Structure formats: structure tokens, C-alpha cells
Amino acid sequence: MDRHKLSALFALLIVSMALESLFNLPVYLVILLLIIAFGFIWYSSEIRLAADVRKNNENLLHELKTSSSDSHLKTKQLLTIVSSIPFPLLLLDEMGKIVIYNTQALAFRHSDAKIELDYLRNDFDPAIQEVIKDAFILEKEQEERIRIDDVDYQAYMVPVTSHGRFSGCLILLQDMTKALSGEKMQKRFIADASHELKTPISVIKGMSEILIRDDFNDPEAQKDFLNQINSEVQRLESIVKDLLELSKLSVEQPILHRTRIDFHELAQNVCKPLMPLINEKGLKLNLDLKGEARLFCDAQKMSQVLNNLLVNAVKYSDSGTITLCTFTTDDDYYIQVQDEGCGFNVNEQSRIFERFYRVNQSRARAEGGSGLGLAIVKSVIDAHGGVIEVRSELNVGTVFTIKLNKL
Numbered sequence: 384m385d386r387h388k389l390s391a392l393f394a395l396l397i398v399s400m401a402l403e404s405l406f407n408l409p410v411y412l413v414i415l416l417l418i419i420a421f422g423f424i425w426y427s428s429e430i431r432l433a434a435d436v437r438k439n440n441e442n443l444l445h446e447l448k449t450s451s452s453d454s455h456l457k458t459k460q461l462l463t464i465v466s467s468i469p470f471p472l473l474l475l476d477e478m479g480k481i482v483i484y485n486t487q488a489l490a491f492r493h494s495d496a497k498i499e500l501d502y503l504r505n506d507f508d509p510a511i512q513e514v515i516k517d518a519f520i521l522e523k524e525q526e527e528r529i530r531i532d533d534v535d536y537q538a539y540m541v542p543v544t545s546h547g548r549f550s551g552c553l554i555l556l557q558d559m560t561k562a563l564s565g566e567k568m569q570k571r572f573i574a575d576a577s578h579e580l581k582t583p584i585s586v587i588k589g590m591s592e593i594l595i596r597d598d599f600n601d602p603e604a605q606k607d608f609l610n611q612i613n614s615e616v617q618r619l620e621s622i623v624k625d626l627l628e629l630s631k632l633s634v635e636q637p638i639l640h641r642t643r644i645d646f647h648e649l650a651q652n653v654c655k656p657l658m659p660l661i662n663e664k665g666l667k668l669n670l671d672l673k674g675e676a677r678l679f680c681d682a683q684k685m686s687q688v689l690n691n692l693l694v695n696a697v698k699y700s701d702s703g704t705i706t707l708c709t710f711t712t713d714d715d716y717y718i719q720v721q722d723e724g725c726g727f728n729v730n731e732q733s734r735i736f737e738r739f740y741r742v743n744q745s746r747a748r749a750e751g752g753s754g755l756g757l758a759i760v761k762s763v764i765d766a767h768g769g770v771i772e773v774r775s776e777l778n779v780g781t782v783f784t785i786k787l788n789k790l
Contacts, residue, residue: 471536471556477549479519481505488556491531511556514538518552528559535559575739579622579754583615625755628687629738632762639681639766646678646685646716650707653689660697667704674711679790684763691756692720692783699742700724703780711789718785726775735773736761 471488475481479502489495493506502519505512510529517527518540527538536556543551590608593599631637650672661668678685689707696705703723710717727735727742734740739754760783764771767787775781 468555470558473515473554474543474551475502475515475519475554476551479503481515482551511538514540514554514556518542518554522549522552529556535563572738576622576626579739580619583619583622586615587612622755625759628759629755629762632759632766637762637766639684641679641681643677643679644682645676646680646709646718647672647676649682649686650689650709653686653693654707657690657693657697660694661705664697664700665702666697666700669704669706669708671706671708674709675716675789678716678787680767680787681763684766688760688763688785689718689720691760695756696720696722696724696781699726699781714789716787716789718787719782721780721782723780726777726779726781728777729775732773732775736771 468485469487471491472483472485473481473488474483481500481502488507491508491511493508496506500506502515505515507515508531510531514527514529517525521540522542523540524542525540527540529536529538535558537559539555539557541553541555542549543553590612594605594608599605650670654668654670658668693705693707700722701724705723706719706721708719708721731742735742736757738758740757741754761771764785764787769785769787771786772784773781774784
């Protein structure tokens with residue numbers, strides 16, 4: 384019995400004693416009145432208590448519904464975020480159960496059965512199974528390189544803590560194919576660049592050492608050496624210039640200054656300064672410029688593309704005709720440079736655009752150049768969103784075809 388009820392009962396006893404004293408009522412009547420009054424007080428108290436309990440229950444139910452709704456919303460938001468992550472991702476709880484994994488991670492399961500997965504029992508690829516075990520058992524941040532179906536992945540394992548206690552772990556797999564390929568290409572590029580720079584430097588060093596000898600006094604040889612030094616310096620200058628150009632084009636978003644130009648006029652302007660070299664080798668140049676003349680492009684870089692392709696055609700041709708032609712379709716602009724030179728084998732076509740790659744090393748060095756011309760051509764066309772293809776036949780000739788969007 385609560386304090387309020389005891390107080391009411393005590394008050395009723397006092398009132399009953401007063402009634403008996405003042406009105407000389409029978410004892411049984413006083414007791415009856417006392418019982419009725421106490422019953423009314425008790426009933427009123429219970430009604431209030433029931434109302435309070437009902438109100439508290441309603442408030443608690445509302446809080447539970449709100450909490451459940453918030454929890455559902457947060458879970459839905461988490462699943463949306465996880466699904467949008469482009470890398471395979473898994474989340475384990477503190478018991479080692481795999482509670483969340485995205486579509487990318489699903490690809491590494493050996494079945495799509497909806498079963499409970501944990502760090503000991505799951506149907507992921509064996510390499511990922513080992514990663515899951517390590518992540519859960521070691522409970523520390525770590526990285527591990529794994530290989531699945533000839534693809535290298537970097538596995539990142541991050542523990543999840545709550546109030547300083549381990550409550551699960553996150554596993555993320557990153558495809559390292561592009562990164563490793565880029566690293567390999569970079570190493571090869573550095574080695575090739577070092578080799579290309581070493582040759583002219585060695586020539587310059589050797590000849591300059593002879594020229595500064597006290598006993599050297601041959602005017603004809605001196606002139607010849609100076610001419611060779613000058614030639615090697617020009618070659619060095621060409622290599623450095625092309626390397627700088629390639630570095631600008633190798634960024635993710637190369638800067639292009641596009642304008643709508645008359646490409647037929649640009650082609651003619653590129654050909655004019657090359658005519659002395661073409662005539663010197665006894666070659667012919669045929670311009671076959673058809674289709675629309677207007678093209679939306681970077682004029683300076685497209686001039687460089689044409690120049691590199693034409694110079695390349697002149698270098699590898701001893702006779703015949705070099706043809707530069709253009710034609711258009713509804714959506715595309717085509718540019719072709721064709722020669723009747725030495726050509727090359729089919730198995731070399733896949734490497735023709737590599738930096739410093741030369742089909743005929745001895746001839747290429749004799750003709751000069753940096754060995755970067757075709758690499759620059761491809762980089763410029765890629766930056767324009769275009770495609771360049773090559774078709775060649777040994778001792779017959781080569782055709783380079785460029786396809787650009789007319790925009």
C-alpha cells in the first residue's frame with residue numbers, strides 16, 4: 384500500500400471517530416461508511432495507476448518503434464553505401480559472422496546459396512578464406528597480397544572497435560592489375576630512357592675527350608667530330624622535348640585547346656616544310672583530302688600527330704608514294720597516312736606505340752629521332768577520345784588510320 388493510501392485511511396479513521404462522537408451513530412454504520420469511502424479512494428487510485436502505466440507503455444512502444452525505424456534506416460543506408468563501393472568488401476561481427484558483403488565480393492563465392500557464413504565456414508575463394516581468418520583471429524590492422532584467377536589483389540583488414548573492445552572487422556580487396564602494370568611500365572620506361580640518353584652522351588663524351596687532347600691537331604677530323612657532337616646534341620634535345628610532351632599527355636586529364644578548324648588546311652600546312660626531305664629521298668606525296676574539312680580538335684597537337692606520322696613514313700621509305708587522306712561519315716572523321724616503305728611483321732604491331740620501341744633499331748638510329756614519336760601520336764589521339772590503328776606488311780608498306788568523333 385502506497386503512502387497516499389495510508390494517509391487517506393488514517394484521515395478516514397479520524398473522520399469516523401468524529402462522526403461517532405458527534406452524532407452517536409452505531410459502530411456498524413460508521414464501519415460501513417468507512418469501508419465505502421476507502422473503497423472509493425482505492426478504486427480512484429487504481430484508475431490513476433492504470434492510466435499512468437498505459438501512458439508509460441504507449442511512450443515505450445513509441446520509442447521502440449522510433450528506434451526500430453531508425454535502426455532499419457541506418458541499416459538500409461549502410462547497405463546502400465556498401466553496395467556502391469567498387470571494391471569487394473566484407474564485414475564481420477564480434478563473433479566472426481560475415482554480416483555484410485557487397486556484389487563485388489559475391490563474385491568470389493562458389494555458390495549463391497543464402498546460408499549463414501562465418502570466418503570458419505564459408506564458400507569464398509580459398510585465398511579470401513585465409514584473409515577472413517587472419518582478420519578475425521589477429522584483430523589488428525594489416526595488409527596482404529593475394530592472387531585469384533591470375534589477378535593480384537591487395538587485401539586491407541581493419542578492426543572495428545567499440546568502447547575499446549573488438550567488435551568486428553572490415554575487409555577490402557583492391558585490384559592491383561593497373562597499379563602493377565603501371566609500375567612495370569614505369570620501370571621499363573626509366574630503363575629505356577636511360578639507355579636512349581646514355582648513347583648520345585657517350586658519343587659526346589668520347590669525341591670531346593679526343594678534341595681536348597693536347598696532341599690532337601687534325602682540322603678535318605675536328606670538324607667531323609663537332610658535326611657528330613652537334614647531331615647527338617640535337618638528338619638529346621629531341622628526346623628531352625618528347626619526354627616532356629609525353630609527361631603532359633600522360634596525366635589523367637590532359638589539357639586540350641580545342642577549336643573548330645579547317646583540317647584540310649592544317650594538313651597542307653604540315654606537309655609544306657616536309658617537302659624538301661620528301662624530295663631529297665625521291666619520294667612522292669599524295670594529298671587526298673575528302674569529306675568535311677571542319678574538325679573540332681587541338682590544332683597544335685593534331686599538327687604534331689600528322690608531322691610524326693609523315694616523318695615516320697619518310698624515314699622508313701626508300702621509294703614510292705606517301706599518301707595522306709581524309710574522309711568522313713555521319714559521326715566520325717577519318718585520317719590515314721600510308722607509305723610504301725619497309726613495313727613490319729604482324730607480331731610487332733601490338734608494340735608499335737610503345738615508348739622507345741623501334742621496329743628496325745639500326746635504321747631508326749641512323750635516321751635519328753627520339754623513338755617516342757608514335758607514343759606521342761597515340762597519347763594525343765587517346766586524349767581526343769579517338770582511336771588509332773595500324774596495318775602493315777613486310778616490304779609492302781604501312782597504313783595508320785585515325786578515327787575521331789566529329790562532334
